[in-house]
Amino acid sequence: xxxxxINHIIKTYxxxxxxxxxxxxxxxxxxxxxxxxxxxxxxxxxxSLFRILTTLLLADSGTAxxxxxxxxxxxxxxxxxxxxxxxxxxxxxxxxxxxxLEFFATIFKTSIEKNYELIKDIYVQIEPFKNRRAGKLSxxxxxxxxxxxxxxxxxxxxxxxxPTTGVDAVSRKEFWEMLRGLKAKGITILVSTxxxxxxxxxxxxxxxxxxxxxxxxxxxxxxxxxxQPLMAVKSANMLPLLRExxxxxxxxxxYPFGEYHHAVMKNEEAAEELKKRINDTTNKDLVIKRTxxxxxxxxxxxxxxx
Amino acid sequence: xxSRYAITAEALTKQFGDFTAVDAISFEVNKGEIFGFLGANxxxxxxAMRMLCGLSMPSSGKATVAGFDVYKxxxxxxxxxxxxSQKFSLYxxxxxxxxxxxxxxxxxxxxxxxxEKTAFILDHLHLQExxxxxxxxxxxxxxxxxxxxxAVFxxxxxxxxxxPTGGVDPVTRREFxxxxxxxxxxxxxxxxxTHYMDEAEYCNRVSIMVDGRIEAxxxxxxxxxxxxxxxxxxxxxxxxxxxxxxxx
Numbered sequence: 001x002x003x004x005x006i007n008h009i010i011k012t013y014x015x016x017x018x019x020x021x022x023x024x025x026x027x028x029x030x031x032x033x034x035x036x037x038x039x040x041x042x043x044x045x046x047x048s049l050f051r052i053l054t055t056l057l058l059a060d061s062g063t064a065x066x067x068x069x070x071x072x073x074x075x076x077x078x079x080x081x082x083x084x085x086x087x088x089x090x091x092x093x094x095x096x097x098x099x100x101l102e103f104f105a106t107i108f109k110t111s112i113e114k115n116y117e118l119i120k121d122i123y124v125q126i127e128p129f130k131n132r133r134a135g136k137l138s139x140x141x142x143x144x145x146x147x148x149x150x151x152x153x154x155x156x157x158x159x160x161x162x163p164t165t166g167v168d169a170v171s172r173k174e175f176w177e178m179l180r181g182l183k184a185k186g187i188t189i190l191v192s193t194x195x196x197x198x199x200x201x202x203x204x205x206x207x208x209x210x211x212x213x214x215x216x217x218x219x220x221x222x223x224x225x226x227x228q229p230l231m232a233v234k235s236a237n238m239l240p241l242l243r244e245x246x247x248x249x250x251x252x253x254x255y256p257f258g259e260y261h262h263a264v265m266k267n268e269e270a271a272e273e274l275k276k277r278i279n280d281t282t283n284k285d286l287v288i289k290r291t292x293x294x295x296x297x298x299x300x301x302x303x304x305x306x
Numbered sequence: 307x308x309s310r311y312a313i314t315a316e317a318l319t320k321q322f323g324d325f326t327a328v329d330a331i332s333f334e335v336n337k338g339e340i341f342g343f344l345g346a347n348x349x350x351x352x353x354a355m356r357m358l359c360g361l362s363m364p365s366s367g368k369a370t371v372a373g374f375d376v377y378k379x380x381x382x383x384x385x386x387x388x389x390x391s392q393k394f395s396l397y398x399x400x401x402x403x404x405x406x407x408x409x410x411x412x413x414x415x416x417x418x419x420x421x422e423k424t425a426f427i428l429d430h431l432h433l434q435e436x437x438x439x440x441x442x443x444x445x446x447x448x449x450x451x452x453x454x455x456x457a458v459f460x461x462x463x464x465x466x467x468x469x470p471t472g473g474v475d476p477v478t479r480r481e482f483x484x485x486x487x488x489x490x491x492x493x494x495x496x497x498x499x500t501h502y503m504d505e506a507e508y509c510n511r512v513s514i515m516v517d518g519r520i521e522a523x524x525x526x527x528x529x530x531x532x533x534x535x536x537x538x539x540x541x542x543x544x545x546x547x548x549x550x551x552x553x554x
Binding site: 018040041042043044138139140162165166167168169170171173194195196209239255256257258259296299300303304 | 345346347348443445446469472473474475476477478480483487491501502503504507508526527537538539542543546547549
């Protein structure tokens with residue numbers, strides 16, 4: 001039995017005249033113990049999906065189970081066994097760190113002591129501030145408290161909705177290390193993120209855009225689906241270089257990619273030919289090299305081919 | 307303003323009680339430059355930006371923005387800069403056209419100017435059909451691009467962009483940077499913060515703040531060389547890991 005099973009879920013908002021389809025016939029499974037990433041920009045449907053799975057929102061049609069329980073019929077059982085960390089900080093700002101944790105433990109008829117082992121690695125980092133009100137914590141500490149509260153009843157499945165949005169690169173890395181630790185304890189984790197570079201840290205990912213799944217695979221599997229040759233190109237004159245690449249008939253697509261531009265080539269011959277086709281007198285310090293696609297290249301390619 | 311600098315800061319400091327949020331930062335931003343202002347959460351970026359936008363009085367030090375003094379001429383500063391953030395940009399319950407009319411009016415632009423500029427932007431963004439649509443019902447990608455156009459509607463010398471691309475899809479993110487490039491090429495100075503390290507590469511120069519100080523400042527190429535790093539992500543991690551302040 002998969003930890004999460006989603007079958008043909010459709011969710012729309014708005015009136016008949018102005019209908020927005022947040023989730024457009026979504027189906028997939030998440031296996032027990034998996035660290036599963038839902039990667040997509042704002043408006044892709046990530047939060048709607050999480051709210052349906054945590055029984056906070058009803059789908060228009062389709063079915064879903066969490067831990068074998070139906071999200072509609074068995075909502076009470078699901079609420080007892082999942083942990084949910086919403087995108088927006090939702091703890092009680094006027095309670096202290098410790099009070100918040102105690103509150104959530106009590107609601108789930110358990111105690112901090114009983115499940116301390118599970119949250120220990122995370123909670124020790126904020127324990128020195130346990131008498132501080134949650135509203136007075138820094139962003140990083142709030143995040144750790146929210147995660148501790150979502151874990152205090154020892155859930156089997158953990159839903160984390162954009163835990164790293166607006167968080168700097170260092171704190172993001174630390175957060176993902178915490179998730180690997182939780183996974184090692186056997187918890188199934190569904191995590192959503194708009195940051196493409198975090199996909200590589202998941203066991204499997206679903207790329208979501210405008211309510212549709214573009215691809216669902218292991219990170220290396222997603223990258224493996226990218227079949228066209230990819231070239232990294234840079235020169236001292238990046239903006240004109242980009243325009244030049246975009247106009248070449250042997251290039252399917254060209255876009256900035258950090259230090260380099262990435263050029264998706266029509267085929268192998270095109271990749272060979274690129275050197276000859278770029279003007280190296282106007283482009284000082286020209287560098288052209290073969291490169292491997294990453295998740296972001298795949299996302300761009302899938303988005304444009306929909 | 308006869309200087310080549312759009313922004314100058316000299317030992318600019320902000321203290322809250324005994325906490326020094328911004329600790330004597332000094333830097334210049336050239337006119338027409340794309341300047342990336344990076345730092346970990348809690349490093350002091352927002353506080354520094356608020357001082358430069360004329361919204362917060364420094365505790366000590368000097369700074370000028372568009373040639374105006376941050377202490378005495380903060381009202382002139384507000385008139386001569388543009389500002390956009392991911393969190394606040396446009397009014398959802400106004401139409402595309404009304405948002406432009408509103409911002410143009412706030413900045414004291416004439417009706418003729420507003421009319422002409424509105425037509426130009428609608429045309430440029432291919433938004434003619436949506437001119438009378440509420441901003442609320444625009445796709446996020448369009449909203450962000452419109453927000454940038456509105457931030458530079460009054461043709462400011464400098465525009466401050468606070469995480470303008472957070473949560474935006476990778477295609478729109480690149481279209482957005484294309485707009486930044488075009489504005490910079492036309493002479494607008496761009497002061498931008500971001501958590502996307504690939505975007506740091508698109509800046510002419512970047513500064514990296516750690517614990518209220520500017521720890522490094524140079525072109526991305528020079529910074530990578532200096533720190534023996536393959537990417538800006540590595541440079542950032544090396545510096546940000548030194549942070550002593552508790553914000554993790």
